[in-house]
Amino acid sequence: MKNVTSFDVARLxxxxxxxxxxxxxxxxxxxxxxxxxxxxxxxxxxxxxSDSARILSTTRTRRVAxxxxxxxxxxxxxxxxxxxxxxxxxxxxAVVVTDTETASITLDVLADGSYDGVILTTTSRRSTxxxxxxxxxxxxxxxxxxxxxxxxxxxxxxxxxxxxxxxKLLSSEGHVxxxxxxxxxxxxxxxxxxxxxxxxxxxxxxxxxxxxxxxxRFGHDSGLSAARELLQxxxxxxxxxxxxDVIAMGVLSxxxxxxxxxxxxxxxxGFDDIPMASWPLVGLTTVRCDLDSLASAGVDMLxxxxxxxxxxxxxxxxxxxxxxxxxHAKPRDRS
Amino acid sequence: MKNVTSFDVARLxxxxxxxxxxxxxxxxxxxxxxxxxxxxxxxxxxxxxSDSARILSTTRTRRVAxxxxxxxxxxxxxxxxxxxxxxxxxxxxAVVVTDTETASITLDVLADGSYDGVILTTTSRRSTxxxxxxxxxxxxxxxxxxxxxxxxxxxxxxxxxxxxxxxKLLSSEGHVxxxxxxxxxxxxxxxxxxxxxxxxxxxxxxxxxxxxxxxxRFGHDSGLSAARELLQxxxxxxxxxxxxDVIAMGVLSxxxxxxxxxxxxxxxxGFDDIPMASWPLVGLTTVRCDLDSLASAGVDMLxxxxxxxxxxxxxxxxxxxxxxxxxHAKPRDRS
Numbered sequence: 001m002k003n004v005t006s007f008d009v010a011r012l013x014x015x016x017x018x019x020x021x022x023x024x025x026x027x028x029x030x031x032x033x034x035x036x037x038x039x040x041x042x043x044x045x046x047x048x049x050s051d052s053a054r055i056l057s058t059t060r061t062r063r064v065a066x067x068x069x070x071x072x073x074x075x076x077x078x079x080x081x082x083x084x085x086x087x088x089x090x091x092x093x094a095v096v097v098t099d100t101e102t103a104s105i106t107l108d109v110l111a112d113g114s115y116d117g118v119i120l121t122t123t124s125r126r127s128t129x130x131x132x133x134x135x136x137x138x139x140x141x142x143x144x145x146x147x148x149x150x151x152x153x154x155x156x157x158x159x160x161x162x163x164x165x166x167x168k169l170l171s172s173e174g175h176v177x178x179x180x181x182x183x184x185x186x187x188x189x190x191x192x193x194x195x196x197x198x199x200x201x202x203x204x205x206x207x208x209x210x211x212x213x214x215x216x217r218f219g220h221d222s223g224l225s226a227a228r229e230l231l232q233x234x235x236x237x238x239x240x241x242x243x244x245d246v247i248a249m250g251v252l253s254x255x256x257x258x259x260x261x262x263x264x265x266x267x268x269x270g271f272d273d274i275p276m277a278s279w280p281l282v283g284l285t286t287v288r289c290d291l292d293s294l295a296s297a298g299v300d301m302l303x304x305x306x307x308x309x310x311x312x313x314x315x316x317x318x319x320x321x322x323x324x325x326x327x328h329a330k331p332r333d334r335s
Numbered sequence: 336m337k338n339v340t341s342f343d344v345a346r347l348x349x350x351x352x353x354x355x356x357x358x359x360x361x362x363x364x365x366x367x368x369x370x371x372x373x374x375x376x377x378x379x380x381x382x383x384x385s386d387s388a389r390i391l392s393t394t395r396t397r398r399v400a401x402x403x404x405x406x407x408x409x410x411x412x413x414x415x416x417x418x419x420x421x422x423x424x425x426x427x428x429a430v431v432v433t434d435t436e437t438a439s440i441t442l443d444v445l446a447d448g449s450y451d452g453v454i455l456t457t458t459s460r461r462s463t464x465x466x467x468x469x470x471x472x473x474x475x476x477x478x479x480x481x482x483x484x485x486x487x488x489x490x491x492x493x494x495x496x497x498x499x500x501x502x503k504l505l506s507s508e509g510h511v512x513x514x515x516x517x518x519x520x521x522x523x524x525x526x527x528x529x530x531x532x533x534x535x536x537x538x539x540x541x542x543x544x545x546x547x548x549x550x551x552r553f554g555h556d557s558g559l560s561a562a563r564e565l566l567q568x569x570x571x572x573x574x575x576x577x578x579x580d581v582i583a584m585g586v587l588s589x590x591x592x593x594x595x596x597x598x599x600x601x602x603x604x605g606f607d608d609i610p611m612a613s614w615p616l617v618g619l620t621t622v623r624c625d626l627d628s629l630a631s632a633g634v635d636m637l638x639x640x641x642x643x644x645x646x647x648x649x650x651x652x653x654x655x656x657x658x659x660x661x662x663h664a665k666p667r668d669r670s
Contacts (some may be wrong), residue, residue, distance in 0.1 A: 031607075057602070071416065074409055080406060080433075095430060096406075096430075096433060098431060126664075220614055224614075249614060251615045253614050253615035254615075257615050279555055279559075280589075
């Protein structure tokens with residue numbers, strides 16, 4: 001007798017396999033109606049969710065490479081940890097690959113038969129690595145950073161919605177002169193967030209003056225340097241929106257060095273909501289990306305690809321939420 | 336003709352092999368005199384340092400497992416990164432293993448022939464994993480945390496010297512009522528630092544009252560909870576010394592929540608000097624452990640063990656340095 005798989009449940013319920021997986025594990029991202037439909041289908045087929053390990057019988061090494069180049073950027077350990085957990089739930093083991101060598105060396109490492117699949121977290125917009133993996137038929141997904149032309153399954157956060165929420169907050173507080181320290185243009189997160197912020201501010205009639213914007217690597221020190229310049233110009237912005245939380249912490253450090261009081265004299269907004277952002281010591285107002293949902297969706301996509309390879313690439317966007325803490329306020333009257 | 340190795344140079348110069356390796360690569364920790372002696376010996380034998388890859392001809396996979404269970408504790412990525420770099424200099428690739436499973440599963444993973452050696456960074460004081468690796472003749476070193484009974488090559492920081500420096504600082508500032516949030520007793524760092532602090536304070540006639548001390552996991556949130564209790568007692572200490580920087584950041588968060596001004600109303604001291612400690616936003620006074628030296632020494636020991644296995648276990652202690660920043664001050668007069 002053929003074992004019942006999550007794909008059978010998906011077919012009967014008329015939903016995708018990842019939806020089945022998410023619904024049966026009560027993860028966010030499925031409506032109550034969908035969940036009811038999936039549960040009914042699972043009951044009808046006597047499918048139980050603990051079978052999730054068994055259905056991966058096509059895998060061989062049970063190892064998944066998680067490629068990250070920047071573990072000293074606190075964002076990545078926070079993303080890698082739930083990826084590890086969600087892989088472990090499927091009886092797959094995460095092996096973190098942190099090579100900073102060239103893409104070809106990385107490809108050799110990933111394609112040597114050690115791994116059933118690959119999760120890429122720090123891919124640049126024009127990397128050829130995803131295409132190379134596709135050509136070698138190695139199941140993979142991009143999580144966090146995605147490509148300009150989606151050629152692989154990808155999963156990222158809704159950067160546009162995040163920046164609309166930020167622009168609304170700044171508008172409601174009365175800021176009219178806003179600056180930004182964007183992330184690197186060669187990353188999808190850096191580019192998308194910059195564009196999204198520009199558009200969202202323009203729609204609300206708020207200036208984002210060129211002299212008040214900078215690009216920086218995703219790091220504290222680069223955020224500090226960039227902000228130090230922006231904050232010493234004659235027309236200092238009343239708020240700085242940052243490409244991510246770590247850059248924002250650099251901006252907070254710059255404010256501290258320059259003797260500017262946050263938020264009374266300067267509003268600072270981050271993006272990601274890494275745990276450090278919520279520490280009372282920091283209290284950063286930021287856009288929350290649920291890294292557990294991001295990791296879960298990425299692992300779901302990878303497992304689907306391992307089980308049923310070669311489907312058309314999908315791009316999933318995880319919803320975001322504005323977290324208002326203690327680094328934003330109305331601009332001080334300068335007159 | 337037999338190739339000249341770093342061991343030949345060491346014998347001729349009358350120093351250890353790691354010292355040769357360090358001296359020839361101009362790394363900190365060797366005196367100019369030693370460096371001159373080593374350089375002369377290397378010249379006499381026509382030994383060149385770029386041979387370091389070749390002398391590792393005994394290795395097979397060129398992969399080294401770096402075992403860390405806590406990548407979301409910011410200390411570990413900061414330690415893993417220089418380990419990765421120093422391994423890469425020897426043409427060895429670091430594979431970070433972050434299993435949080437039981438020791439036996441970890442052993443299977445480490446002993447399956449995938450790795451030439453193992454670097455353990457989060458071993459608890461009574462772990463049997465090092466002994467199991469010894470029994471299977473798998474070259475390994477402990478870096479950062481060590482065992483009660485040194486059965487393997489180990490490399491850690493000089494916790495005693497660090498706490499003496501802290502006690503001197505507190506004494507010179509005039510603190511007489513000091514509290515502490517120690518790390519976990521099952522870790523060597525947690526236990527050694529606690530003992531060292533108690534002894535160093537006692538030698539200077541400073542109280543470390545039991546009601547003002549707590550133990551916490553190495554994390555921000557556990558530091559915060561512990562400090563919140565200590566700081567709400569009737570006899571609040573004027574300074575809190577912490578098991579590591581991340582705990583100290585939790586204590587700073589607790590102070591912020593309770594409206595206590597640091598350092599005017601509370602001195603907070605960390606241990607490790609992770610990069611975040613030096614961010615102007617944080618400005619933590621702490622004990623600096625040079626993680627690059629720690630990583631370099633650990634990799635040197637591992638390479639020696641791979642090349643010439645089975646020597647008696649050594650324990651290397653890396654020197655520390657007090658970094659005085661902005662979280663310490665004289666206690667405020669409470670009278």
